[in-house]
Structures are given as structure tokens and as C-alpha cells.
Amino acid sequence: xxxxxxxxxxxxxxxxxxxxxxxxxxxxxxxxxxxxxxxxxxxxxxxxxxxxxxxxxxxxxxxxxxxxxxxxxxxxxxxxxxxxxxxxxxxxxxxxxxxxxxxxxxxxxxxxxxxxxxxxxxxxxxxxxxxxxxxxxxxxxxxxxxxxxxxxxxxxxxxxxxxxxxxxxxxxxxxxxxxxxxxxxxxxxxxxxxxxxxxxxxxxxxxxxxxxxxxxxxxxxxxxxxxxxxxxxxxxxxxxxxxxxxxxxxxxxxxxxxxxxxxxxxxxxxxxxxxxxxxxxxxxxxxxxxxxxxxxxxxxxxxxxxxxxxxxxxxxxxxxxxxxxxxxxxxxxxxxxxxxxxxxxxxxxxxxxxxxxxxxxxxxxxxxxxxxxxxxxxxxxxxxxxxxxxxxxxxxxxxxxxxxxxxxxxxxxxxxxxxxxxxxxxxxxxxxxxxxxxxxxxxxxxxxxxxxxxxxxxxxxxxxxxxxxxxxxxxx
Numbered sequence: 001x002x003x004x005x006x007x008x009x010x011x012x013x014x015x016x017x018x019x020x021x022x023x024x025x026x027x028x029x030x031x032x033x034x035x036x037x038x039x040x041x042x043x044x045x046x047x048x049x050x051x052x053x054x055x056x057x058x059x060x061x062x063x064x065x066x067x068x069x070x071x072x073x074x075x076x077x078x079x080x081x082x083x084x085x086x087x088x089x090x091x092x093x094x095x096x097x098x099x100x101x102x103x104x105x106x107x108x109x110x111x112x113x114x115x116x117x118x119x120x121x122x123x124x125x126x127x128x129x130x131x132x133x134x135x136x137x138x139x140x141x142x143x144x145x146x147x148x149x150x151x152x153x154x155x156x157x158x159x160x161x162x163x164x165x166x167x168x169x170x171x172x173x174x175x176x177x178x179x180x181x182x183x184x185x186x187x188x189x190x191x192x193x194x195x196x197x198x199x200x201x202x203x204x205x206x207x208x209x210x211x212x213x214x215x216x217x218x219x220x221x222x223x224x225x226x227x228x229x230x231x232x233x234x235x236x237x238x239x240x241x242x243x244x245x246x247x248x249x250x251x252x253x254x255x256x257x258x259x260x261x262x263x264x265x266x267x268x269x270x271x272x273x274x275x276x277x278x279x280x281x282x283x284x285x286x287x288x289x290x291x292x293x294x295x296x297x298x299x300x301x302x303x304x305x306x307x308x309x310x311x312x313x314x315x316x317x318x319x320x321x322x323x324x325x326x327x328x329x330x331x332x333x334x335x336x337x338x339x340x341x342x343x344x345x346x347x348x349x350x351x352x353x354x355x356x357x358x359x360x361x362x363x364x365x366x367x368x369x370x371x372x373x374x375x376x377x378x379x380x381x382x383x384x385x386x387x388x389x390x391x392x393x394x395x396x397x398x399x400x401x402x403x404x405x406x407x408x409x410x411x412x413x414x415x416x417x418x419x420x421x422x423x424x425x426x427x428x429x430x431x432x433x434x435x436x437x438x439x440x441x442x443x444x445x446x447x448x449x450x451x452x453x454x455x456x457x458x459x460x461x462x463x464x465x466x467x468x469x470x471x472x473x474x475x476x
Contacts, residue, residue: 003324004173004201007196008169009055009056010049012055012060013026013057017165022044022154026057028040030060031061038124038149039131039133041133041149041150041151042132042133043152043153044154047192048154048155049194050154054099055101063096063130064102064134065098065101066099097130098129099129099472100132101132102132105141106136106140117142117352118353119147121145124148125148133145138151142348142349156190157189157190157192157193158191159189162185162189163182165196166185166196166197167182169200170200173204176210177383178211180212181210181215184212185199200293218422226256227324228249229245230259230322230324231322233311234268234311234318235319238310239307239308240308240313242307245313247306253299254287259288259324260269260307260309261277264327266322267318268313272315274314276309279312279313280314282301282309286305287296344358344368346398346399349388350369366399369399370399371387374401375401375402376400383416383419390420391416392404393409393410396409
């Protein structure tokens with residue numbers, strides 16, 4: 001059976017639904033490409049039509065396309081060979097233009113140790129062909145890559161925009177329908193046009209008519225659902241009833257564990273609280289097995305202990321209203337999210353530059369950099385670090401422990417940008433370095449100071465001479 005999302009993919013931008021502003025901006029980008037010659041990033045939630053819009057644009061402009069999206073094609077060599085070759089050459093179609101489409105561009109950092117991220121950044125700066133990068137998470141991409149491209153956001157498609165698409169597909173497939181059925185599908189998938197089309201095809205099956213009763217809907221408000229589950233487990237249901245109630249809650253078992261663990265002391269006390277925590281401990285052990293084996297069939301044992309087990313621990317009736325709250329673990333993650341993002345950005349730059357894995361860069365390189373550049377006391381090393389890893393003020397401040405908006409950090413970043421624009425000495429242009437080395441050797445041989453002694457000490461810092469820390473150790 002033909003996939004309806006492919007069969008009814010828009011062939012022109014005019015057919016792209018629900019993102020008129022983004023669609024018009026994309027057309028304007030393409031029509032003026034010869035003037036700005038910049039690549040563009042299309043970003044937004046999955047299923048909102050980013051990739052379809054890129055292909056529709058190519059049809060409108062009579063451009064051929066070349067697409068790169070497989071994870072095993074993200075090495076520097078593959079990008080240079082496939083996308084790079086296309087971006088630097090004239091199209092074989094005779095139009096003089098071909099559109100290079102790089103899907104999942106926000107996931108390239110997973111292969112940073114193979115040079116993929118750096119290759120893409122270099123490619124968008126040098127491309128001779130229009131290039132579209134597709135991403136779900138815009139801010140998961142490096143600053144360098146974002147700054148080198150225009151960006152267009154595709155917003156979630158409203159249910160009101162989804163219904164006409166479903167209606168048109170039913171007409172073409174000769175399927176009768178109740179309007180309320182299409183409304184229900186659209187509401188259930190609000191924001192995700194692709195999901196709505198997939199649901200329509202699944203519901204239609206061999207039916208000649210779709211009725212509202214054929215559409216299985218559920219409450220997708222996750223916050224309300226989890227609060228109802230907490231009441232069911234702590235107050236209202238027996239063990240079996242609590243377990244069956246959990247089937248209709250759109251939460252993963254590990255999230256349910258966090259919710260129940262943080263809120264159970266608000267209703268349970270004494271022996272029943274101890275029993276409840278024993279059940280939660282058993283659930284946590286099963287979660288550990290899931291993580292270790294990737295066998296998600298063990299999740300049912302997590303749910304058994306978390307819902308039925310905790311409900312069975314209740315020794316007396318519970319009533320009234322309880323103010324439940326999200327897990328404190330989540331708020332801790334939220335507070336550290338910005339810090340972890342900075343850490344990972346710097347580690348990605350180290351991995352890309354040095355050929356190590358991101359994990360190695362984070363655990364074995366970053367702590368030493370933090371010590372050696374503490375408060376930017378070794379200015380030359382700090383500038384070199386910022387230039388090598390393409391760091392801006394917030395990342396230099398993170399590594400060194402200095403204030404982000406201080407003139408010292410800002411001047412270091414400016415100097416690093418000038419340094420990046422100069423030829424890389426690793427490319428063989430090391431004449432200046434050779435002369436400096438000769439001066440140092442001459443000075444060593446004569447035992448006389450040539451004025452570079454302090455610089456030599458600064459270039460080769462001893463991490464153990466500075467026992468102050470930046471706080472980076474909490475995140476590595």
C-alpha cells in the first residue's frame with residue numbers, strides 16, 4: 001500500500017498548508033538567492049512540512065535536488081563527497097541550479113569526532129548552490145552554523161488547517177466521511193500534519209466510510225492525566241484499578257516513577273510510606289534493566305510496582321484534595337540545562353577539532369582547559385582556545401569562570417575572531433613559529449633572558465598551581 005504522506009506530498013509551495021508566512025519567506029529566499037547566496041535553515045516540530053516545502057520549492061524553481069539525511073552519511077568525507085560536490089558544481093539539469101537538502105541537520109553533532117559538523121559549517125560558507133538545512137531543534141546547532149545561515153521557523157499546523165487536507169485526500173481516495181471524524185483526527189494530531197495523514201490512512205483501512213466512532217481519541221493533556229493518575233494510585237483505586245488506569249496516561253514509566261516518588265509522602269505516612277518506597281525501589285531496579293538491555297518489555301514490571309504496588313501499600317482511606325507538584329528532579333534539570341548546553345557546545349568543538357569523542361572531550365579535556373584558563377589569567381592560551389573551538393562570550397565565560405559581559409572576555413573573543421581569520425599554522429604556514437622557536441633556543445643556550453620568559457611560563461601552565469575551580473566539575 002502506498003504511503004499517503006508520500007502520495008499526497010505537496011508538489012508546489014502553494015499546496016503547503018498551515019505555514020503561509022514561512023512558505024512565503026522560503027520563496028523569497030530562493031528568488032533572491034543570487035543576491036545573498038546564503039544557505040537557509042528550516043526548523044520546527046516534526047511533521048509540519050519542512051522537508052516537503054523544500055522539495056516543493058525545488059519544483060517551483062525548476063531546480064534539481066540532492067538530499068543527504070542518513071546518519072551513516074554524516075562524516076566529513078561523505079558530506080564533502082555528496083553534498084559538497086553538488087554545492088560546488090553546476091546542476092546537470094541544465095538550469096544552472098540544484099537545491100542541496102541536508103535533513104536532520106541538528107543531529108550532525110553526534111558524529112563530531114568524524115568532522116561532520118565542521119564540514120557542514122564550512123560548506124554553507126562556500127557553497128555555490130542554494131542549500132536548505134532541515135532541523136527540529138534550531139538551538140541544538142552550533143552558533144557558527146546558525147550565524148552562517150538565514151533561518152525560517154515552521155510552526156505547528158493548526159487543526160483548522162489540517163482538516164481541508166484530510167478532506168481532499170478522502171475525496172481523491174473515494175472515501176466517504178463524517179465531518180466530525182476528520183475533526184477528531186485533526187484535533188488529536190493538532191500540530192502534526194504528517195501524523196494526521198498517517199492516522200487517516202490507518203483508520204480508513206478497507207472502509208469506504210469513516211465515522212467518528214472509528215476514531216480513537218484520548219486526552220493528550222499530559223499534566224492533567226498525571227494528576228488524575230496520582231489520585232487514582234494514592235486515594236481512589238485498588239491495585240488492579242490503579243494499574244488499568246495507568247494504561248490511559250500518556251507518560252513513560254520512568255516519568256511516572258518520578259511523579260509518584262516525589263508526591264507519595266503527601267498522602268502516605270509511616271509503614272504504608274515505607275512499603276510504597278519499597279515498591280518504587282523495585283520499579284527503579286527494573287528501569288535499570290531496561291537501560292542496560294534496551295529491552296522495553298521490562299517496562300510492564302515498572303508499571304506493576306509503581307501503580308499497583310504503591311496502591312496496595314495504602315492501609316487506610318485517603319480523601320480530600322492534595323497539591324501535587326512536578327518532580328523536583330525536573331526543576332534541577334531545568335536549572336542546569338543552560339549550563340549543560342554550554343558544556344556540550346564546548347565539548348563538541350573540542351571533539352570536532354581534535355578528533356576525540358565528545359565524551360572524551362567532556363571528561364578528559366574540558367577540566368584541564370578550565371584550570372589552565374581560570375579567570376583568563378593566561379590570556380594567550382584563552383584566546384587560542386576561543387579561536388580553536390569557535391567560542392563566543394558565554395562559552396569563554398563558562399570555561400574560565402569569568403563574567404560573560406566583562407570587557408576582558410569580550411576582548412578575548414574579538415581577538416580570537418581575528419586569529420581565526422588568519423592562516424592556520426597547522427597548514428604548514430609556520431615560519432613565524434620557527435623564528436620564535438629559534439629565539440627561545442638561543443636564549444636557553446646563552447642563559448640570558450630575551451624577554452620571553454614570562455610568556456613561556458604562561459604558555460605551559462601547571463594546572464596544580466591554581467587550586468581554584470570554575471564549578472565545571474559539577475557537570476563533567
